[in-house]
Amino acid sequence: MKDQRQSESLQEKTQSAGERFSSSGFILAAIGSAVGLGNMWKFPYITGQYGGAAFFLLFVICLLLVGLPVLLAELTVGRGGRGNASTSLIRLSGHKLWGGFGFITILGAFVILSFYAVVAGWTLHYAMLSFSGELFKHNDFGLLFSDFNNSWMPVFWQFIVLLLTGFIIMRGVSAGIEKFNKILIPGLVILLIVLCIRALSLEGAGEGAAFFLKPDFSKLSAESALVALGHAFFSLSLGMGAMMTYGAYVDKRQSLGLATLAIGAGDLIYAFLAGLIIFPTTFVFGLEASQGPSLVFVALPAAFSAMPLGSFFGGLFFVLLAFAALTSTVSLLEVPIAFVREAFGWRRSFSVIFLTLLCFLIGLPSALSLGNKVPWLTFGGKPFFDWMDFVCSNIVLPLGGLVVTLFVGYAWRGAAEEAGLSSWWLRLWLFMLRYVAPILVLLVFLYSSGIIRF
Ligand code: TRP
Numbered sequence: 001m002k003d004q005r006q007s008e009s010l011q012e013k014t015q016s017a018g019e020r021f022s023s024s025g026f027i028l029a030a031i032g033s034a035v036g037l038g039n040m041w042k043f044p045y046i047t048g049q050y051g052g053a054a055f056f057l058l059f060v061i062c063l064l065l066v067g068l069p070v071l072l073a074e075l076t077v078g079r080g081g082r083g084n085a086s087t088s089l090i091r092l093s094g095h096k097l098w099g100g101f102g103f104i105t106i107l108g109a110f111v112i113l114s115f116y117a118v119v120a121g122w123t124l125h126y127a128m129l130s131f132s133g134e135l136f137k138h139n140d141f142g143l144l145f146s147d148f149n150n151s152w153m154p155v156f157w158q159f160i161v162l163l164l165t166g167f168i169i170m171r172g173v174s175a176g177i178e179k180f181n182k183i184l185i186p187g188l189v190i191l192l193i194v195l196c197i198r199a200l201s202l203e204g205a206g207e208g209a210a211f212f213l214k215p216d217f218s219k220l221s222a223e224s225a226l227v228a229l230g231h232a233f234f235s236l237s238l239g240m241g242a243m244m245t246y247g248a249y250v251d252k253r254q255s256l257g258l259a260t261l262a263i264g265a266g267d268l269i270y271a272f273l274a275g276l277i278i279f280p281t282t283f284v285f286g287l288e289a290s291q292g293p294s295l296v297f298v299a300l301p302a303a304f305s306a307m308p309l310g311s312f313f314g315g316l317f318f319v320l321l322a323f324a325a326l327t328s329t330v331s332l333l334e335v336p337i338a339f340v341r342e343a344f345g346w347r348r349s350f351s352v353i354f355l356t357l358l359c360f361l362i363g364l365p366s367a368l369s370l371g372n373k374v375p376w377l378t379f380g381g382k383p384f385f386d387w388m389d390f391v392c393s394n395i396v397l398p399l400g401g402l403v404v405t406l407f408v409g410y411a412w413r414g415a416a417e418e419a420g421l422s423s424w425w426l427r428l429w430l431f432m433l434r435y436v437a438p439i440l441v442l443l444v445f446l447y448s449s450g451i452i453r454f
Pocket of ligand 1: 034234235242
C-alpha cells in the first residue's frame with residue numbers, strides 16, 4: 001500500500017497538468033507515431049523487392065495477428081504503470097530486471113531517432129529543392145543524391161529536424177505533441193489524397209497499380225514473411241518503448257481496444273495509399289520499384305520531373321514525407337525524455353535541450369557515413385548508418401517486442417483488467433500474446449540477426 005502511494009506521488013510529479021492526452025489527441029498522436037518514413041520510404045521498396053501485392057497481404061496478416069496484440073500490450077503497460085518504458089515495467093512487476101529490459105528499448109528509441117532524423121532531413125532538403133525548381137535542373141538523380149550525401153548538407157538538415165522535434169516536445173504532451181499532431185495529421189491526409197489522385201490519373205497508371213494490387217504468390221518465401229513481420233513492428237512503432245510512453249499519458253476511461261484498432265487501421269490505410277502513389281508513378285516512367293532505399297530520392301524525382309507541374313507535386317510529396325517523419329521523431333524523442341525526467345528529476349526543457357544535442361552528436365556518424373567524407377565509417381561491408389539501422393530494427397526491436405509480449409502474456413496478472421476487453425476478445429488477445437506472438441517474434445529475431453537462414 002505504501003509502495004503504491006509512493007509511486008502515485010512520483011507519477012503526479014512527473015505527470016503534472018498538461019501531461020495528458022485528450023481522447024482524440026492520443027489517437028492522432030499514436031497514428032502520427034506509427035505513420036512515418038516506414039510507410040512511405042521503407043514499405044514501397046521492400047514491397048517491390050519481396051513480391052508486390054502478395055507481400056502486402058502478408059504484411060496485413062502480420063499486422064493483425066501479431067502487431068495489434070503487441071500494440072495493445074504496450075499501451076496497456078504504459079497506462080497501467082504510468083511511467084517511462086522502464087519504470088512502468090518495474091512498477092507492474094515489482095522486479096528491477098524487467099526495468100533493465102525496458103531501459104534497452106529506451107536506448108533503442110534514442111538510437112533509431114539518431115539515424116531516422118538523418119532521413120527525415122533528406123525529405124526537407126528535397127522538398128526545398130523541388131519547390132524552388134532546383135531539383136529539375138538535374139537529370140542524373142542518382143548523382144544528385146550521392147553529391148548531396150558527400151556534402152555537409154545532410155548534417156545541417158539532420159540538425160534542423162532535431163531542432164523542430166525538440167521545439168515541439170518542449171511544450172509538453174498536451175500543448176506540444178497533441179497540438180502538433182492535430183495540425184499535421186489532417187494536412188497529411190489532404191496531401192495523400194491529392195497525390196493519390198495525381199498518381200492514379202497518370203496515363204498507364206493501371207499497370208503499376210496492378211503490380212501492387214494483384215498478388216503473385218509464387219514470389220513469396222519464408223524470408224518475405226519475416227521481413228513483413230519485422231516491418232509490421234517497425235511500422236506500428238513497437239518494441240522501442242514509444243507506445244508504452246504514449247500509453248502513460250492516456251486517460252483511464254479511454255478504450256484501449258478501440259484505440260488499437262484505430263491506430264492499426266490508420267497505419268494500414270496510409271501504407272496502402274502510399275503504395276498507390278509510388279507504384280503507378282514509378283511504373284509510368286519506366287522506373288523500378290524495387291530499387292532499395294534510394295527509391296524515393298532517386299526514382300521519384302525522375303518521375304516528377306517528367307510530369308506537368310512536377311516541381312509542385314514533387315514538393316508536395318516531400319512535404320508529406322517530412323510531416324509523416326516529424327510526427328514519428330516526436331514520439332521517438334519522448335521515450336528518453338520521459339526516462340530522464342523521472343530518473344534524474346530534470347525539467348522538461350533541460351531534458352529536451354540535453355537529449356536533442358546528444359542525439360545530434362550520436363547521429364553525426366550516421367549522417368556522414370553515406371558520403372565519401374569519412375571512409376572509415378564504412379566497415380564490415382556496411383556504412384555506419386546501415387549498421388545502426390540493422391542493429392536497432394533487426395535485433396533491439398524484436399527483442400523489445402518479445403519482452404512486452406512475455407511480460408503481458410505471462411508475468412503481469414493485472415493486464416486483463418487494465419486492458420478492459422470483453423471476455424472473448426480478452427481470450428483471443430492473451431492467446432496471441434502467449435503462444436503466437438512470442439514464437440513468430442523469436443523467428444524474426446533469429447532470422448534477421450543472421451542466426452538462422454533459409
Ligand atoms: N513507425 C514509424 C515509421 O513507420 C517509425 C517509428 C516511430 C518507430 N517510433 C518508433 C519505430 C518506435 C520503432 C519504434 O516510420
